[in-house]
Every structure is written in C-alpha cells, then in structure tokens.
Amino acid sequence: MTLEQRPAPLPEASRTVFFVSDGTGITAETFGHSVLTQFDLRFRQVRLPFIDTLDKAYEAVRKINEAAIADGQRPIVFSTLVKTELSEVIQRAHAMHMDLIQTFVAPLEQELGVKSTHTIGRSHNIVDSEEYKNRIEAINFSLAHDDGQSHKNLSSADVILVGVSRSGKTPTSLYLAMQYGIKAANYPLIPDDFERGKLPSALYSFKNKIFGLSITPERLSEIRNERRAGSKYASIENCRYEVNEAEVMMKREGIRWLSSTTKSIEEISTTILQEIKPNRREY
Amino acid sequence: MTLEQRPAPLPEASRTVFFVSDGTGITAETFGHSVLTQFDLRFRQVRLPFIDTLDKAYEAVRKINEAAIADGQRPIVFSTLVKTELSEVIQRAHAMHMDLIQTFVAPLEQELGVKSTHTIGRSHNIVDSEEYKNRIEAINFSLAHDDGQSHKNLSSADVILVGVSRSGKTPTSLYLAMQYGIKAANYPLIPDDFERGKLPSALYSFKNKIFGLSITPERLSEIRNERRAGSKYASIENCRYEVNEAEVMMKREGIRWLSSTTKSIEEISTTILQEIKPNRREY
Numbered sequence: 429m430t431l432e433q434r435p436a437p438l439p440e441a442s443r444t445v446f447f448v449s450d451g452t453g454i455t456a457e458t459f460g461h462s463v464l465t466q467f468d469l470r471f472r473q474v475r476l477p478f479i480d481t482l483d484k485a486y487e488a489v490r491k492i493n494e495a496a497i498a499d500g501q502r503p504i505v506f507s508t509l510v511k512t513e514l515s516e517v518i519q520r521a522h523a524m525h526m527d528l529i530q531t532f533v534a535p536l537e538q539e540l541g542v543k544s545t546h547t548i549g550r551s552h553n554i555v556d557s558e559e560y561k562n563r564i565e566a567i568n569f570s571l572a573h574d575d576g577q578s579h580k581n582l583s584s585a586d587v588i589l590v591g592v593s594r595s596g597k598t599p600t601s602l603y604l605a606m607q608y609g610i611k612a613a614n615y616p617l618i619p620d621d622f623e624r625g626k627l628p629s630a631l632y633s634f635k636n637k638i639f640g641l642s643i644t645p646e647r648l649s650e651i652r653n654e655r656r657a658g659s660k661y662a663s664i665e666n667c668r669y670e671v672n673e674a675e676v677m678m679k680r681e682g683i684r685w686l687s688s689t690t691k692s693i694e695e696i697s698t699t700i701l702q703e704i705k706p707n708r709r710e711y
Numbered sequence: 712m713t714l715e716q717r718p719a720p721l722p723e724a725s726r727t728v729f730f731v732s733d734g735t736g737i738t739a740e741t742f743g744h745s746v747l748t749q750f751d752l753r754f755r756q757v758r759l760p761f762i763d764t765l766d767k768a769y770e771a772v773r774k775i776n777e778a779a780i781a782d783g784q785r786p787i788v789f790s791t792l793v794k795t796e797l798s799e800v801i802q803r804a805h806a807m808h809m810d811l812i813q814t815f816v817a818p819l820e821q822e823l824g825v826k827s828t829h830t831i832g833r834s835h836n837i838v839d840s841e842e843y844k845n846r847i848e849a850i851n852f853s854l855a856h857d858d859g860q861s862h863k864n865l866s867s868a869d870v871i872l873v874g875v876s877r878s879g880k881t882p883t884s885l886y887l888a889m890q891y892g893i894k895a896a897n898y899p900l901i902p903d904d905f906e907r908g909k910l911p912s913a914l915y916s917f918k919n920k921i922f923g924l925s926i927t928p929e930r931l932s933e934i935r936n937e938r939r940a941g942s943k944y945a946s947i948e949n950c951r952y953e954v955n956e957a958e959v960m961m962k963r964e965g966i967r968w969l970s971s972t973t974k975s976i977e978e979i980s981t982t983i984l985q986e987i988k989p990n991r992r993e994y
Contacts, residue, residue: 443823452981454890455745462738463815466793466827477981504822510749524822532746532809539787539807540726544749560975567882571857599850602885607737692843698735698760 444495445471448488448507448518453477459528460506471504479509485517492521510546562609570605573613574598579630582613586706588634589614590627590678591641592670593661594651596688596696600641603693610706622673627681639700640678640685645671647689727778728754731771731790731801736760742811743789754787762792768800775804793829842892849888849895856896857881862913865896869989871917872897873910873961874924875953876944877934879971879979883924886976893989905956910964922983923961923968928954930972 445464447456453475464471474495476488495503505523509515512530519525533544572578573585575598582588587604589597593616601612621628631638643651645667652662660666678685684703688696728747730739736758747754757778759771778786788806792798795813802808816827855861856868858881865871870887872880876899884895904911914921926934928950935945943949961968967986971979 452977454977454981455741458738459742459811462791463812463819466812466816466829467819467823467825468828469823469825477985504819508745524818526815526818528742529746529749531814533749535807535809536746536750536787540750540752542750542752545751546749564882564976567885571881574854598854599847599889602850603889606882606886606889693847694735694737698737702760 442499443469443471443501444499444503445473446488446492446495446503446505446507446523447473447475448479448505448509449475449477450480450509450511450514451477453508456506456508456528460526463506463526472499479514479518480511482513482517485509485514488518489521492518492523496522510544512546559609563606566605566609566611567602569611570601570613573611574601576615576628582630582634584611585613585634585637586610587612587700587704588631588638589641589700590617590631590638590674590683591685591688592617592643592648592674594648594655595641595643596693597641599693600688600696600700603697604700607697608701610701617670617674617677619670619673622670622677625677627677635681635683637704637706638683639704640674640683641688641696642671642675642678642685643687644689725782726752726754726784727775727782727786728756729771729775729778729786729788729790729806730756730758731762731788731792732758732760733763733792733794733797734760736791739789739791739811743809746789746809755782762797762801763794765796765800768792768797771801772804775801775806779805793827795829845892846889849892850885852894853884853888853896856894857884859898859911865913865917867894868896868917868920869893870895870983870987871914871921872924872983873900873914873921873957873966874968874971875900875926875931875950875957877931877938878924878926879976880924882976883971883979883983886980887983890980891984893984900953900957900960902953902956905953905960908960910960918964918966920987920989921966922987923957923966924971924979925954925958925961925968926970927972 445460447453447460449456457475476491479485479488492503492505503523504526505518505521506526506528507515507518508528509518510529515527515530537544569585587610589601589612591597597614601614604610604612615628615631645664648671649662649664649667652667656662686696686699728743730736730743732739740758759774762768762771775786775788786806787809788801788804789809789811790798790801791811792801793812798810798813820827852868870893872884872895874880880897884897887893887895898911898914928947931954932945932947932950935950939945969979969982
C-alpha cells in the first residue's frame with residue numbers, strides 16, 4: 429500500500445461520550461457504539477452506571493460538565509434512565525442529550541394505550557427469572573461439553589458445533605449460551621475422524637442439530653502458530669489437509685456449515701440460530 | 712399469598728415486535744428489550760437479521776404485514792439500518808416504526824459537523840480489530856484460568872475472582888472476557904484455605920486485582936444441591952461454614968467483594984469494573 433492509498437488516521441479524541449444508566453449501562457453503551465461507529469471520529473468514552481438516586485445524578489452532571497470544560501466542547505450523553513426525575517437532572521448538564529428511554533417510551537405508551545411502569549433496573553432485575561436460570565444452566569452445559577469433553581446429555585443440547593481444532597467453536601458456544609441461553613456443545617473433528625472417514629459416532633443420532641464451522645487454512649495456521657509455533661499441527665500443509673477433509677466430510681454428511689474466517693462470534697451465532705432454529709426462539 | 716394479592720397475569724401476546732437490522736440485530740434487540748420491559752405486556756418477538764439488500768428488505772416488509780393481519784394490530788418495528796434506501800423500504804410496512812439509527816444519526820451529524828458514513832455492518836465488521844482479538848484472547852485466558860486450573864500468567868490477568876465453589880465466579884469471568892476483553896482468572900476458596908487461614912499462596916502478589924464474590928448460604932446450598940443433592944458439600948451447615956470463613960478471610964485480607972445472591976452477571980461485572988478499574992477502560 430502506498431502512502432497515498434492509506435486512509436487518513438482518525439483525528440484525536442476531542443469529545444467525550446457518556447453512557448448514563450440507572451442499571452449497568454450496557455444497553456446505552458451497545459446502542460451508543462453502534463451509532464458512533466457511523467462517524468469517522470474518535471471519542472473518549474465514559475460509562476456512568478447505577479445512577480439511581482438524585483445525589484448520583486447530580487454527581488454525574490458534575491462529571492459531564494467537567495468534561496465539557498476540559499474538552500472545550502459539549503459532551504454527548506446517551507442515557508437510559510427510566511425515572512423522569514433522574515432524567516430531568518441529567519438534562520441540566522451542558523451536553524448533547526440522547527435520551528433513549530424518553531424518546532421511545534412516550535410514543536409507545538400512546539401506541540399501546542398503557543402507561544409504562546418506570547421501574548428502575550427492570551431489564552436487569554432478572555436473577556430469579558426462568559430466562560436467567562436458563563442462561564446460567566446453558567453456560568455450565570457449554571463448558572461441560574467443550575471440545576468433546578462429554579458425551580453425556582448430548583440429547584439435551586440445542587446445538588452441536590463441529591469443526592477442526594481452533595476454528596472458533598469454543599467462543600461461539602459460550603456466546604450462544606451467555607447471550608441466548610442456548611445449550612451449545614462442541615466437538616472437534618480430528619485426523620482420526622478423517623482417516624475413518626466418519627463423524628464421531630456419538631454425533632450420528634443428533635445430525636439435525638449439528639452445525640459446522642470452517643476457516644481458511646491460512647488463517648487457521650496463523651491462529652495455531654500463536655499457540656504452538658512451528659509445530660506440524662500449525663503447519664500450512666496440515667491445516668490445508670484438515671480443513672479440506674473436514675469440509676468434504678460436512679458436505680457428504682449434509683451438515684450445514686459456514687466459514688468463520690471473517691465473521692465475528694456475534695455474526696456466527698446469529699447465522700447458526702437462523703439455520704438451526706432451536707425450539708425456544710422464533711426467527 | 713392469597714388469591715387477591717397475586718399480581719394479575721400478563722395478557723396474552725397480541726402484538727408482534729420485529730427487530731430489523733443489516734447486521735446481527737443484537738443492538739436493536741438489546742435496546743428494544745430494555746424499552747419493552749417498561750410495559751406490563753407480552754409481545755411475540757421476531758428478529759430479522761442481515762437485511763442488507765432491497766430484496767431482503769421487501770421480504771421483511773411482507774413478514775411484518777403478515778403479522779399485522781394475523782394479529783389484527785400493527786406490529787412494532789425496532790430497526791437499525793444504516794442505508795437510507797433500506798430504511799425507506801421498511802418504513803412502508805404497516806407498523807409502528809422505531810428507527811434507532813435515523814432518529815439519532817441526523818442530530819449527531821449536525822452536532823459533530825460531519826456526515827455519517829452509512830456503512831453497513833460497520834459495528835460488527837470487527838474481526839480484524841485489536842479489540843476483537845483482545846476479546847478472543849481474553850476468552851481463552853479466562854477458560855484456561857477457570858477454577859484455579861493454572862497459576863501461569865496470573866500476572867497478565869486484569870482481574871482475579873475469588874470465592875467459594877458455586878458463588879458465580881465462572882460465568883462472571885466469561886462475561887467479563889466476552890463483553891469487555893477483560894482477562895479474568897478465577898480461584899476457588901476451599902476448606903484447605905480456611906484451615907490454613909490464608910489465601911492460596913499464588914494470589915498474594917496480585918492482591919490489587921483480586922475481587923471476591925460471596926453469596927447467602929441458603930442460595931449456595933440450593934445451587935449446590937442441584938449438582939450434588941444431599942451431599943455434605945451442599946448441606947446448609949457446610950455452606951454456612953464456608954461462606955462465613957470466606958467472608959472473614961476477604962475482610963482480613965482487605966479484598967473488595969460483593970454478594971452475588973441477587974445480582975445478574977451483568978451487574979456483578981459492571982461493579983467489578985468500577986472497583987478494579989482495569990487500565991484499558993475508563994469508568
């Protein structure tokens with residue numbers, strides 16, 4: 429790449445962005461990130477979670493105003509505060525306000541013909557819910573069924589991921605469990621399987637919930653070299669052999685699969701859910 | 712609880728909510744959930760991810776209109792579509808539209824004095840970024856350092872969680888890694904430690920990054936009984952002993968800790984980040 433072709437570096441951060449929430453601030457931050465990535469600018473980012481009293485709200489205003497003075501520009505505030513009185517305090521800060529709840533709750537109240545409950549922390553106050561218990565159970569299941577560790581209870585898996593070692597099965601299984609409460613087992617395809625020319629026998633009864641991950645041999649070799657530099661396991665020849673054998677096997681067995689090479693675990697997980705359609709969710 | 716005191720059951724779902732995105736739809740869904748939990752109503756929820764062509768947008772409109780007819784009420788659509796032409800197609804569906812990007816991007820363009828890039832999938836097109844690599848590395852680190860499995864490289868941990876068995880260390884470590892790229896080791900406090908009256912010796916050099924999780928003996932006994940019903944390990948007497956000893960030890964050693972009993976892994980993780988303040992993030 430010549431100098432001329434290089435994209436200009438992003439300007440230094442001169443604006444501060446605050447994520448203000450009465451809960452963890454995860455919603456405000458997730459949403460704020462997704463809007464801010466639409467701008468080729470850098471932002472200094474500060475999360476202010478658990479702002480659930482007037483005192484904490486005034487303290488937040490102080491911090492926002494300090495940043496305004498330090499930056500010489502008003503900060504941007506993404507807030508999710510369900511109590512109107514807290515929201516009103518934050519609005520007094522010298523900032524550009526993006527009030528996520530108030531912006532959408534009022535029109536929804538009108539549409540649905542009911543008042544919102546304005547209950548703080550409701551979306552996170554979930555420890556006793558079925559859904560939360562399912563998530564924790566799914567995390568434990570996915571850990572116990574990582575890397576073909578256990579054949580037990582495969583019948584209660586929602587998804588069984590297969591693929592060569594280091595193709596992305598473990599992070600994907602954990603993400604499916606953590607985000608969606610999906611019990612995701614994962615099973616490596618290893619040279620023994622390729623020599624036998626068959627899937628691991630424990631898997632045959634569950635073909636409808638198997639999903640494969642593949643990866644380019646080049647990327648696989650890179651990843652494996654980080655772990656075991658210079659090994660046969662990491663060599664490009666061996667990676668080519670394993671990836672090819674695994675893809676041939678998945679095609680022959682009619683297993684749906686995708687290449688994880690350029691996909692994030694979020695994208696892989698979303699695609700798997702679309703394809704496997706576990707009972708408990710609608711897509 | 713008498714019949715009169717019971718909260719009225721939520722009405723049956725009669726509205727459909729769609730989360731429409733050119734990416735995974737995770738942002739739209741996270742945000743939509745947090746707004747919808749403010750209403751005591753049930754909704755049928757459908758995610759339509761990867762809507763990144765006109766054809767797919769028309770197909771989405773068809774699905775939304777079908778739901779409108781089936782429900783006899785117009786659906787609610789939370790959308791994050793960065794391309795104006797896709798967003799315009801979706802707007803034609805008979806629905807109440809909550810267009811998250813368009814609502815906030817236009818005012819931000821004005822505030823920042825630059826145009827947004829309108830680049831699809833930008834927030835998820837992150838596989839090559841440092842941040843994404845850190846997350847994957849952190850997941851691997853947290854798995855390798857689960858339950859005191861390895862003393863190696865504890866110096867590169869951002870956080871070391873301690874607590875009695877089943878106090879919530881593992882899901883919290885994995886969440887910190889997955890969501891924030893935080894390398895979180897976890898270390899059980901076991902009866903041997905209590906008898907010796909000392910923290911595991913591997914931990915002494917890292918006291919500034921240790922964080923403790925505790926839990927009520929009653930809840931701990933419940934959780935342990937799900938695993939090993941009727942065991943001494945799960946008995947309320949033993950749980951009382953272990954929890955008490957662990958709390959005494961954490962206080963004596965000056966370790967910050969919280970009770971995980973009524974907190975979600977998101978809330979626990981947010982609190983830990985506020986307390987430990989790992990270098991790479993600002994709070």
